[in-house]
Amino acid sequence: MTRPTMQTAAKPGHPPHIDLPAARSARGSVALPGSKSISNRVLLLAALAGGATQLEGLLDSDDTRVMLAALRALGVQVVDGADDGQAEVTGSGRFPVRRADLFLGNAGTAFRPLTAALAMMGGDYRLSGVPRMHERPIGDLVDALRMLGARIDYEGQPGYPPLRIGTGRLAAGAPVRVKGSVSSQFLTALLLAAPLATAATGADFVIDVDGDLISKPYVDMTLNLMARFGVAVAREGWRRFAVPAGAAYRSPGRILVEGDASSASYFLALGAIGGGPVRVTGVGRDSIQGDVAFAQTLQEMGARIGYGPDWIEASGPRVADGGRLRAFDADFNLIPDAAMTAAVLALYADGPCRLRNIGSWRVKETDRIHAMQTELQKLGADVAATADSLVVTPPVRWRPAAIGTWDDHRMAMCFSLATFGGVGVRILDPGCVSKTFPSYFDVYAGLVQA
Numbered sequence: 001m002t003r004p005t006m007q008t009a010a011k012p013g014h015p016p017h018i019d020l021p022a023a024r025s026a027r028g029s030v031a032l033p034g035s036k037s038i039s040n041r042v043l044l045l046a047a048l049a050g051g052a053t054q055l056e057g058l059l060d061s062d063d064t065r066v067m068l069a070a071l072r073a074l075g076v077q078v079v080d081g082a083d084d085g086q087a088e089v090t091g092s093g094r095f096p097v098r099r100a101d102l103f104l105g106n107a108g109t110a111f112r113p114l115t116a117a118l119a120m121m122g123g124d125y126r127l128s129g130v131p132r133m134h135e136r137p138i139g140d141l142v143d144a145l146r147m148l149g150a151r152i153d154y155e156g157q158p159g160y161p162p163l164r165i166g167t168g169r170l171a172a173g174a175p176v177r178v179k180g181s182v183s184s185q186f187l188t189a190l191l192l193a194a195p196l197a198t199a200a201t202g203a204d205f206v207i208d209v210d211g212d213l214i215s216k217p218y219v220d221m222t223l224n225l226m227a228r229f230g231v232a233v234a235r236e237g238w239r240r241f242a243v244p245a246g247a248a249y250r251s252p253g254r255i256l257v258e259g260d261a262s263s264a265s266y267f268l269a270l271g272a273i274g275g276g277p278v279r280v281t282g283v284g285r286d287s288i289q290g291d292v293a294f295a296q297t298l299q300e301m302g303a304r305i306g307y308g309p310d311w312i313e314a315s316g317p318r319v320a321d322g323g324r325l326r327a328f329d330a331d332f333n334l335i336p337d338a339a340m341t342a343a344v345l346a347l348y349a350d351g352p353c354r355l356r357n358i359g360s361w362r363v364k365e366t367d368r369i370h371a372m373q374t375e376l377q378k379l380g381a382d383v384a385a386t387a388d389s390l391v392v393t394p395p396v397r398w399r400p401a402a403i404g405t406w407d408d409h410r411m412a413m414c415f416s417l418a419t420f421g422g423v424g425v426r427i428l429d430p431g432c433v434s435k436t437f438p439s440y441f442d443v444y445a446g447l448v449q450a
Contacts, residue, residue, distance in 0.1 A: 014431025026274025032259025051251035122167030180213030217290020276315030359388030
């Protein structure tokens with residue numbers, strides 16, 4: 001697969017860049033938008049469940065819009081509420097439409113689970129996305145589904161979208177095997193669709209994971225949400241998962257989507273380097289999202305962290321006044337998205353910082369290891385990269401820079417933190433944040449003092 005090129009062309013309706021002045025301090029409070037990972041999971045679960053489900057706190061973003069559009073195209077009844085973040089989804093266990101051409105953008109949280117669900121139902125479906133989605137591997141999931149008896153064909157390069165899904169014959173019997181080392185979304189997709197397999201075969205659906213499973217907290221989130229819809233999954237460690245015969249999703253009536261813990265990382269980081277305090281609401285001590293563990297990373301770097309059931313607050317040294325964070329050498333396998341925020345915070349550390357076990361960055365919205373190395377070096381940092389790690393040495397002298405975002409929302413958001421080095425930063429194609437957080441730069445401006 002070729003490495004993606006940097007994309008800097010502005011999205012329609014968005015400016016080509018935004019200039020962020022050098023920042024001195026940050027403080028305030030942020031009500032987080034809904035979690036992307038939870039939003040797209042509960043949309044699919046509600047569509048597969050019997051009955052109507054009221055969703056509150058649903059994220060409004062590019063990724064959730066493509067999921068909603070796909071569900072409507074598949075015949076699912078979706079009614080948007082009068083207030084932002086509300087929707088009612090009425091499911092019936094299966095999708096009424098058996099033939100559809102679905103465009104899913106660059107939304108892995110929509111593409112992978114829908115691939116599994118449609119393959120287990122059978123029909124005539126085509127799934128495609130933006131060019132980068134066609135560079136993101138899906139072969140491990142397709143291999144597992146074919147092992148089950150599903151019919152899936154590649155329309156382009158084997159192992160990658162776009163896909164054509166037909167009607168196969170699901171077989172009961174031996175466990176399905178899936179690799180766990182590339183993306184936990186493959187296992188999540190199989191789990192979410194599992195009741196369709198048990199209905200078709202009348203037998204338990206067992207999944208064995210080959211190799212080490214990455215991003216375990218995201219799988220834990222999937223299991224938690226499935227349980228809320230009435231399907232309990234038995235597991236043996238992180239190697240075997242079993243969904244019992246007869247399992248079926250039932251609407252819980254109402255689901256409240258938590259605030260996005262990955263997005264919380266940027267604001268907690270602002271508190272850690274800008275003096276603070278900065279408080280995020282909508283996610284806290286009781287969260288089911290693994291990325292809340294990023295607050296512990298900040299604590300280990302020297303920030304002061306406070307928790308409530310649905311809030312987290314961070315404060316720390318004002319780096320614009322000469323304060324420093326403690327350097328780290330840490331394994332970020334469990335929180336790869338929030339790890340990007342740590343990579344930029346390494347600019348303010350008192351020594352070189354090492355991020356380990358981040359190989360999954362290579363197959364995200366862009367090759368994030370390459371993109372992060374490229375953009376951190378523009379600011380004056382020395383950055384060494386391997387297949388699954390980065391070592392970041394803070395700048396001796398900061399340089400103003402125009403940061404390429406590589407059509408990756410997280411690149412745009414985490415590099416807004418680079419303004420505390422005493423130089424201005426230009427963010428190219430800031431509209432890419434619409435993937436998960438369309439109002440990010442407005443919220444950022446409300447917290448930061450130049």
